[in-house]
Amino acid sequence: MKLFNSLTRQKEEFVPITPGEVKMYSCGPTVYNYFHIGNARPFIIFDTLRRYLEYSGYSVKFVQNFTDIDDKMINKANELGITVKELADQYIAEYFTDAKGLGIHEATVHPRATENIDAIISTIQKLVDNGYAYNVDGDVYYSTKKFNDYGKLSHQPLEDLESGARIDINESKHDPMDFALWKKQKPGEPAWESPWGLGRPGWHIECSAMANKYLGSTIDIHSGGQDLIFPHHENEIAQSEAANCCKFANYWVHNGYINIDNRKMSKSLGNFFTVRDVAQEFDYEVIRFFMLSAHYRSPINFSKELLEASKASLERIYTCMGTLRFLSSTTDTAELKDTEHDFIKSLDEYKQKYTDAMDDDLNTADAIAALFEIVSAANTKLGDKPSKAAANAAFEMLSELGGVLGLLQNQKSDEIPADVQELLELRSRARAEKNWAESDRLRDELKSRGYAVKDTPQGQQLVKL
Numbered sequence: 001m002k003l004f005n006s007l008t009r010q011k012e013e014f015v016p017i018t019p020g021e022v023k024m025y026s027c028g029p030t031v032y033n034y035f036h037i038g039n040a041r042p043f044i045i046f047d048t049l050r051r052y053l054e055y056s057g058y059s060v061k062f063v064q065n066f067t068d069i070d071d072k073m074i075n076k077a078n079e080l081g082i083t084v085k086e087l088a089d090q091y092i093a094e095y096f097t098d099a100k101g102l103g104i105h106e107a108t109v110h111p112r113a114t115e116n117i118d119a120i121i122s123t124i125q126k127l128v129d130n131g132y133a134y135n136v137d138g139d140v141y142y143s144t145k146k147f148n149d150y151g152k153l154s155h156q157p158l159e160d161l162e163s164g165a166r167i168d169i170n171e172s173k174h175d176p177m178d179f180a181l182w183k184k185q186k187p188g189e190p191a192w193e194s195p196w197g198l199g200r201p202g203w204h205i206e207c208s209a210m211a212n213k214y215l216g217s218t219i220d221i222h223s224g225g226q227d228l229i230f231p232h233h234e235n236e237i238a239q240s241e242a243a244n245c246c247k248f249a250n251y252w253v254h255n256g257y258i259n260i261d262n263r264k265m266s267k268s269l270g271n272f273f274t275v276r277d278v279a280q281e282f283d284y285e286v287i288r289f290f291m292l293s294a295h296y297r298s299p300i301n302f303s304k305e306l307l308e309a310s311k312a313s314l315e316r317i318y319t320c321m322g323t324l325r326f327l328s329s330t331t332d333t334a335e336l337k338d339t340e341h342d343f344i345k346s347l348d349e350y351k352q353k354y355t356d357a358m359d360d361d362l363n364t365a366d367a368i369a370a371l372f373e374i375v376s377a378a379n380t381k382l383g384d385k386p387s388k389a390a391a392n393a394a395f396e397m398l399s400e401l402g403g404v405l406g407l408l409q410n411q412k413s414d415e416i417p418a419d420v421q422e423l424l425e426l427r428s429r430a431r432a433e434k435n436w437a438e439s440d441r442l443r444d445e446l447k448s449r450g451y452a453v454k455d456t457p458q459g460q461q462l463v464k465l
Helices: 037-055 072-082 084-101 119-130 156-164 203-215 224-245 275-280 284-292 302-329 338-359 364-381 387-402 419-432 436-448
Strands: 002-005 010-013 023-024 060-062 133-138 139-142 180-183 199-201 218-225 249-255 258-259 300-302 451-456 457-463
Touching: 002 249, 010 037, 010 180, 023 037, 023 203, 023 338, 037 218, 037 249, 037 275, 037 284, 037 387, 060 203, 072 084, 072 300, 084 275, 119 133, 119 139, 119 199, 119 203, 119 224, 139 364, 156 224, 180 203, 180 224, 199 203, 199 436, 203 218, 203 451, 218 224, 224 249, 224 284, 275 284, 284 302, 284 364, 300 302, 302 364, 302 457, 338 387, 419 436, 419 451, 436 451
Parallel strands: 023 060, 023 218, 218 249, 258 300
Antiparallel strands: 002 010, 133 139, 139 180, 180 199, 451 457
């Protein structure tokens, strides 16, 4: 497999530190609200990367943090009149509700910053001891100019980064580009004891400390949105490598931006949507399918029209799978027919196209295209009387490859309620008697109960709407 490494700006063969094992860290949400549609993209993309690595035979230890202490959380908690912990508990639970809906697996570890204060303090102390950090009356800062490789991820020298950055003006810092590792307690803020007095961690340090604690000093893959390259990931490299005196991550993988109706998502523009908002109108799986329908490094435009198109595309695959399951249940032939061997061979070819796409920098767009080739082949080559073996092979291939993408696992139940089964039998009798008016009436009645009925050479096929 090849991955585009932001550090080297090229595709590289993925070779883990330990054969057969992958250590992967991905930046998680700051839990003061429902996560928005822009957050959903990296969560879905890197869940898919993890799934594919596991499908390829790797054992993956995947860590995704929760930032549960920062200025936004303190302000929101004060606004609501609750503690920061109560706010975090609420929105971590809401995160898991939306993540489950989107088919995102839980991480191996979901560490919270506030539950890893000892590890954070230990990392800061290493930086102080190694001469990369300094204390100013309880505030501890990282000295960026002490780290010679600062800017290597964003591929800009420190001077250029300084001129383009929004710099926090603070007279206590030695240099405008220095950033906070530990913040002295302000009145009313949560705080923890430290060698520098009561305070709380800065944002960047938590990921360095928790990646080191749960994965070790050098990890295989660090991932996140493109917006995190600078300053967050740049600062993580500076902290981790200065503290541990070794390379922090071998592969840096970043997804592209998301726009809303061709405009940058912004609360001020009124085009800011949480996943929970969108899920009121579109199924979670449609959102996931949409996110995977473009290459992860490409910018993607989010619109209602594109979601409608994704819904239709997903339904096309599900319709094919439903038909395959129906044909399998009604056929008289168990073994492959002589005419079906080429079809089975073509399934292997489509699977190879799928894996070639996924191996080429996680090209989910081309992988989905391979799924549609299977659908087209099944629709055109199997006919209306396939063998059970052929119908099952196509169904299982779609289910297997779709599952790696976190898709196509929501097959409707085969169990038909007794009253619906009775209506179906009455309709079958009406058709046998050529009572077309009654047949149409019963078809409409079934539709009102949530079922579509298709007349096939094998009989009536019921499809749950």
